[in-house]
Every structure is written in C-alpha cells, then in structure tokens.
Amino acid sequence: MATTACFIIVSRNDIPIYEAEVGSTVKREDAAHLHQFILHAAQDIVQDLAWTTSAMFLKAIDRFNDLVVSVYVTAGHILLSE
Amino acid sequence: MANFLAQFQTIKSSSDHIVISVEDVSGLWPTVKKGFEERLPFKRACLNNKTRNSVFVENLPAEFILTTDARLRSRFPHEQYLFWFREPYATIILVTCEDLDEFKTILKPRLKLIVQNDEREWFIVFVSRAHPSNDQATKMAKKVYSKLEVDFSSRKRERCCKLDIHSPEANFWEDLDFKIVESIRNTLDRRVQFYEDELRKLSEQRFMPVWNFCNFFILKESLAFIFEMAQLHEDALREYDELELCYSETVNVPGKQRDFGGLERGDEQAALLNSGNKPLNEIVQDDSFREFEFRQYLFACQSKLLFKLNRPYEVASRGYSFIISFSKSLTSYESILPFCMREVWVVTASLALIGATSSHYKEGLVALDVEKEFHRLEGDLYSLCRLKFMRLAYMVGYGTYLERSPVNSASLSMLPWPKPAVWPSIPPDASSEVLAKEKMILQASPRPKHFGIQRKQLPLEPSILLREANRRRASLSAGNMLEIFDGRPIDGVVSPSNKPHTAAMVRTNSIPGNFESSIDRPMRLAEIYVAAEHALRNTISNPDLLKSLSSLEEFEQKYLELTKGAADNYHRSWWKRHGVVLDGEIAAVSFGHGNFDLAAKSYEKVCALYAGEGWHDLLAEVLPNLAECQKILNDEAGYLSSCVRLLSLDKGLFLNKERQAFQSEVVRLAHSEMKQPVPLDVSSLITFSGNMGPPVKLCDGDPGTLSVNIWSGFPDDITLDSLHLTLTATFNTDEGVKALKSSTPIVLNPGKNTITLALPPQKPGSYVLGVLTGQIGKLKFRSHSFSKGGPAESDDFMSYEKPVRPILKVFNPRPLVDLTAAISSALLINEPQWIGIIVRPIDYSLKGAVLHIDTGPGLKIEESHAIEMESHTDVMDKTTMENRSLGEKNNCHSLKIEDGQVEFPDWASETNSVMWIPVRAVSDQLPRGSSSGAYSGLYLIFMYCRLMTDV
DSSP states (O other), X not given: XXXXXXXXXXXXXXXXXEEEEEESSOOOTTXXXXXXXXXXXXXXXXXXXXXXXXXXXXXXXXXXTTEEEEEEEXXXXXXXXX | OGXXXXXXXXXXXXXXXXXXXXXXXXXXXXXXXXXXXXXXSEEEEEEEOTTSOEEEEEEEOEEEEETTSHHHHSOOHHHHHHTGGGSXXXXXXXXXXXXXXXXXXXXXXXXXXXXXXXXXXXXXXXXXXXOTTOHHHHHHHHHHHHHHHHHHOOSSOOOEEEEESSSOOTTHXXXXXXXXXXXXHHHHHHHHHHHHHHHHHHHHTTTXXXXXXXXXXXXXXXXXXXXXXXXXXXXXXXXXXXXHHHHHHHHTOTTOOOOOOOOSTTXXXXXXXXXXXXXXXXXXXTTEEOHHHHHHHHHHHHHHHHHHTTOHHHHHHHHHHHHHHHHHHHHHTTTTSXXXXXXXXXXXXXXXXXHHHHHHOOTTSSOXXXXXXXXXXXXXXXXXXXXXXXXXXXXXXXXGGSOOOHHHHHHHTTSOOOOOSSOOOOOTTOHHHHHHXXXXXXXXXXXXXGGGOOOOOOOSSSSOHHHHHHHTSTTOOTTOHHHHTTXXXXXXXOOTTSOTTHHHHTOXXXXXXXXXXXXXXXXXXXHHHHHHHHHHHHHOOOHHHHHHTTSHHHHHHHHHHHHHHHHHHHHHTTOHHHHHHHHHHHHHHHHHTTOHHHHHHHHHHHHHHHHHHTOHHHHHHHHHHHHHHHHHTTOHHHHHHHHHHHHHSOGGGSOHHHHHHHHHHHHHHHTSOOSSOEEEEOTTTEEEEEOSSSOEEEETTOOEEEEEEEEEOOSSOEEESEEEEEEEESSOGGGXXXXXXXOXXXXXXXXXXXXXXXXXXXXXXXXXXEEEEEEETTEEEEEOOBOSSOTTTOOOTTOOOOOOOOSEEEEOSOOOEEEEESOOSOOBBTOOEEEEEEEEESXXXXXXXXXEOOOOTTEEEOTTSOEEEEEHHHHHHSSOGGGOOTTOOTTOEEEOEETTEEEOXXXXXXXXXXXXXXXXXXXXXXXXXXXXXXXXXXXHHHHTOEEEEOO
C-alpha cells in the first residue's frame, strides 16, 4: 500500500484547479510528474465511466502498480481524484 | 480414465461434426447418396440447448457414414461410452422391396433386428424404384410402404418416409431433413443428459480423496465437445467456463505440491490461443494437469469458441484479464522459471492475442460502444506488451535509448525487476561482448536538453540495476556499494534516478578479458547486460523476439511498432490522453532519427493537450522538445511561440537560469534577421490593467496622460521598442478603437511596471482598455490579457472575463471654473490697489492652467508688485477682505505675470483660491486718490479672463 497520496481537483473543463501531495513518506523527486501523469491519464477512464453509473464515487478506477486512482465526480462533473 | 487422454485428444481433433449412419439394407446408397449429401449442412436445424430451449442452428454440418464403414465398426464398447460424441446421432435405414411376401418373410425380420437397439435414433427411408408409368409396380410399392408404416411407425413417432427415385415427392427432402434433425435432437438430449448426470456425480465427490480431475475433465470436455459439434457454441463455452472454475478451485488445494510447468524449451511462447500446443497426456500430473499448460489450454478452447461466436471483443477482454492473472502466477514461480520468463511470456501472449483478435474483428459490425471498448483493449494489450518489451530491452542495455518521459517512467519505475533465484552470471568468453556493451554505454551519453535545462531525468528503473543484479547473485553479499562502484566514492546520495550509468563510466579497475574473477567480484553494468542477454537467449525461442532484441535498430523498430499500435488503438477508442501521450513517444523516436518535422507535429499534439487542459508539470516536460524541433526546422514563429509559452508556465517549473535562456532566445530571434515581422500573442506573459481607483476624467478636447500597469512575466528586464494600447469606447463600438502610442523604447522590469502614455483629446464618453500591442525588434506582440491586480495579488484566477471598468471618462463641454471678483467696491484713481479674483474649479483640476488677464482700457496691472494667490478659505478667515492693503502677505504665494498670463500653481489646482492682482485705475482727468464709480467696467475685465489648461 502506498503511503503517499496526491489529491487533485479537476474542473469540468479538465483543468486541474487544486493539487495537494499528502503522505508520510519522503516524496520522490519525480512524484509531481508521476502523479500528474497518472491522474491525467485516468481522466480517459473517468470520461467513460462517469456516464455509466449514477454513483458519484467511482471507487478505484485505475491501478498503476501500487498506486490506485479513485475518483469522486460531482454533479457538475468536477473530479476529485486521488 | 486418464489413460485415454491421448486417444481422447486424437479422436476429438479428427471428429468435428455429427455423424449419421446409413444402414444400407438393399444396396441403395450409391443411388441416393448424391441427393442425401446435397442436404448438407442442414439449414436452420432446430436443436435444444443445455437448458432445453429450442435453438435454431443456421448450418449444422454432418456426415453420412455407412454402418459397414471401418470407422464405425472397429470400436470397442467401452470406447463408445467414453467418446460418445463421435457415435452416430441418427441411423437411416435404406430399404426397398417390390414384393409383399418378400417384405414379410425377409425384410421385416431383418429390420426388426436392426431397430431392436432402442438407444439409437433411427428411421426408415423406403426407396421406390417403380417407374411412374408402371402402375402395377407403383401400386405394389405403395402397398409395401403402407405395410412398412404399419409395422414400424407409431402414433408417437413417424419413422418411415418414401423416396420415389423417378419422381420424388415435393416434400420428401424437407421430411427427410426434419426426421434427421429430430433424431439428432433426441440423441443430443439423451447424451447431454447422460453426461450431466455423470458430471453431477463426479462434482459431488470433488472434495473426496478419490477425486480425479482428469476424469472430470474428460467428461466435461466431452460434453463441451458435443455442444460444439452441434454448433451450440454458447453451451460449449459455458462448459469450459465451469471447467476453468473447477480447475482453479482444485488446483490450489493447500498441502498438495504440484509442478507448475513452464520449464520446457518453447514454453515462453504463449500458447493461449493454441489448444493443440501440447498433448494433454504430457501435461497430466497425478490426478490433474500442470497449471502452466492447462490454463492456457482452457483459454485457447474458450477463445476458439468465442471466435466462432464472432466475439473477438470478448476474446480481447478475457485475454487481457487472463494475461494479467497468469502473469501473477508466473511471478510466484519466478524463482524456478527461466530468467525473465514472465516478461517474455507476456510479450508473446499479448502479440498473439492482438494478432488473432484484430484479424477476426471487422469494423462497423458492432455497436459503437463495443467498438470503442475493443480498441481500448487492443491499446491496453499493446501497452502491456510495450512495457514488458522495454523492460527486456533495458536489461540488455538499450535503456539509454528509451525516452525518460512521464509515461515510460511511470510504467517502468514502479515495475519491479525480475526476481530469479540467482541472477544470471556472465558466460565465459564474453569479453568482446562486454567491451561492445561498454562502448555502447559510453557512446550513449544522454542528450542535453535544449535551453540548457538541467532537469533531473525521470527514472526508468525501480532501483539501480547494478545493485539489484549484484544483490541477487549467489556469491555476493549485498550492500557493499563502494565495492560495486569500483571502489570510488559516490558523489551525493545514490537515488534510483541518479545517473544509473555512473558505475560503468568510471571503470578503472576493470581488466578487459579477465572475466574469470567475475564470480567473486561484483559485475559491472556492461557485464550485467551481457549476462542478461545470454540468459534471455536461453529463455527466448521465438526468433522474432530474439531478432527484435538483437540490435538497437531492430529494437527501435519493434518499439515503434508497439507504440504506434497502442497510440492508434487508443485514439480509436477515444482515449485521447493515452493516445496523445504515446504520440509523444513516437515523436521522441522520430526526433532521434532526425525526422524533426514528424516529431514536431506529434509534440504539438501533446503540448496542445496538456496546455488545453492546464497540466503544466507535464507540459513543461514536453514543450522544450517541441521548441527544439521548431528551432531545428527554422520555424521562427513556432519557436518564438514555444519560448513565450515556456516563459508563461508556472515559475516554479523552471530554474530562473532556464527562464532567462527562454527570454534570451526570444530577444535574440526578435532582433535577428527574421524575414518578416512575426506576430505573437503574449497574453499569458504580458498582462496589463488600468490604475486602481476612479477613472481619469477629462473634458472634451482636453489632452491628458494615462498611466497603465503592465505586468511582465519575463525573468529579466526586457526592452520594448514601441508600445500601443488601444482604448475602446464603451458607448459606441462603431467608433472603433483609439490607439495610444509610445514610440520611445520602454524597459519592462519583471513584475509590475507603471507606464504613462500621452492621451490625445478624445471624444466625450467612457473608455476601457483594449489590446496591448508592441514590438520587440521584428517581433510584433499582442496581449489581450487583463490583470485584475497583478498575478501576485490575484486570487480569483478562475475568472477570465474582461473587466469593463472604464479607465477614462471624457465629459461634454461645460463650465470648468467659476471666476468671480472678490471686491466690488469702487477703485481709487491712480492708486495701486488689490483686486481679488476668486477661482473655484468645478470638479476639474486646474493643474497647469494659465489665467489670461486682459484689463481693458483705463486699468493697468501694477507690475511693480507680484500677483499673489492664497487659498480662498484663508481669505474667508480674515475679518474683512476690504482691510487688505498692499504689503499684507499672509499665506500668500507670489505669481508672475507675463504678457497678461498667469500660471496657476499646483496647490491651487483642486481648491478654491483667490488671486490678488495689483491694479491701478488710470485717469488723466481725475486727481490721484479720488473715488469714482466710473470704473464699473472693471467687472467686465474678469469676464475676459480665460483659463487654459494646457497639459
């Protein structure tokens, strides 16, 4: 289980508007790139998944080795991913 | 029963259709054979599926075989039960008889003997050879047939039909088809029922010690095969699914140690689509099968059925999950499997699956959603294959040629190294190969980034390969890093991403050719590559994959093929982010090959995506590459635009030195020999706004100045050769825009700059700021971007709307100042006296105003005294203004008059003031000091006073 997390809010235009790295471990130097890349790519999955369910919390939608992407989609299609 | 496995597989492969036996009692088969066989395959055969529901099979292939045929005769009874699927599904008894007695005495007993076996589904075809013109023969035939019907047909079942060779009845063939299919259906139902009963019995014993999976398998697969032969693929698939479930339940029973398999040469080539890869009796182990082969066998059977059902999408979907789960199994047996077996298997499995599914897939036949999903799966398969292929390539030394991009880094840096029991050692006599690898390492110096960007490279490895490989060697203890690094101290902290090739670069102790001692000392990187390459050659038997890893060129070709495949499929699945990111990887290869045009096009797509969605960290990674391409291609406009975009990115993404490099490129290009002025939008870099507070107020016809705040995002001062700022009238858009110009060079400091622009007289109305344009050398820039209060102070960055606050208001003509006389008493003739003029600005600044005074005839300004001016409120404080006499100068400011003009002091520009003018009424007739009212015209003087505010 990863002990680091990246929380990001994405606007309905797919623009990241808030980003926070949380976690107890020492941050990898490339963490910002890594997390941004993974979360950005996960939007492809969200765009498909968001319309197939009425649930707002999409749970774990993607997995990148030990990093898991879970998403909460608001009614206005603002994404809260981590 | 397991002993029959080999036979079972042979029989299964040789019989793939239903058999109908023909009992040719009267030697008629050669005559009717052609007509019978023309009915094959049966069309829309009505069969029952496993749930006993009617299903119409469009084409049911079958074969007529004479009962005398060797294929049906040489069977042992126990085989019949085991391999029931190959037994005839129907028996057609062909008879003819032209004589009633003959029928009674010979044919009937014979037929009774034939049909006494109740298990067979049979019916009689009576063939009449009587010619229609021969009435007697026809009548006799009819008689015999009716007798036959009486004897063999029942109310429940019509078992006879009559074929007139010379003139068959119209519905004979339909009747024949019906009877055959009816027999097949009944046989099928009975056999399915039998197998189901048997399987149920076996399933109940599943957890007993006597349980034997092989027995269960043979029965289950026989049932599946029965369905498959009857073209009931859906039911067959269900049987295989159940078989898989049962296998996975029983295979991992704790306490039973079984061989996993996968140790034979060629096993690394995935056989997940080839059910005949290995005979089943070879993979049997005790009472079950080896997992490695059997799981692939089951998947192959399932995929074959899915392809028959025309569902390649499902093969891809199940296949991807299968590869992932099988890969996990391989991981758990990694220590006993050949080196990198898992990676190689995944590569071959993915490629096999991609090849098979894409060849079976036809565009446009399925719903759009399924089509998208299919391409997404293909993209995933390509990506998976690409990832494992990159890992293999890294192990043999092509890592330096892999782009250290976010996608590659994210995939590879979290993927653990292979974990063999013992890391492969360097083979003897490999010195020349080691030298070649060392040469390759030395040659592959990382390409310096454009603009001198010294970003730490993204890692492609979970930990340093050098350390990992040496740690896993049996003869070495882990942790002696100094030893590993050839005894040299390591600069700084060793991190996974920190120049993985340092060790190879600093080889000082290595003695080429002396590899005997490599057992005892840590392997160097080049040696690790060579050792891995040799180990992989032992693992890989697929010539194509071996070739792809044999040289850098071959590797790149395969890498490109996989990347393109993934990108293409992702684009088709509308996963643009995945697709575009891989386009960037293709661009990197194109760049490496000098194909800059192609590279620039792909990079542009990537940058557009990241910029459009505002993912700046990712954009900062790719944009310098695009800029480099544009520079090489001499695309000045594009290059300038990229530099400006780089400067516009968040300051924290680049060092100041790098940002200065971007700026110097902009300035250098702007002042270089560009053929034509390049227009450039710098809205993100230079923003502007009016001053805070109320707008500048001017009156019609008045010139003025306008100060504007400009924020510069450049890291250094930048000189603008000229600057234009448009003012847009809010009242009338047709009026067009008014440009304010500053043709003198302006130096913008980083951050906020306030510049003042001359404002020519404007028409009355409100004005807002429009567009800022300007020129740096030959670069024409343009900014539409308003700052609300500067980037630093702005917290409302979500709001992009244009501010409509007017910056300038020009009023209609109106009285701007009120001038009245402070004294209205009569003047003494020839006596110098003060005349006060009260000046009251009416909401208008009198800054720089000039008062023209024309005294008119008979009145003269006493120039020996200075004109004085004081605040009007001060004057009001005095007891009486009349008391004022020349020489009293309380809080007065002296002013000079020249040619009847007095310049207003700044302090008096906003407040009411009194201007004291020394005057003398001149008259030759009247004596000095006499009082007279004759100078009432004096009031008129002030009427001619004119204020000019020349600003």
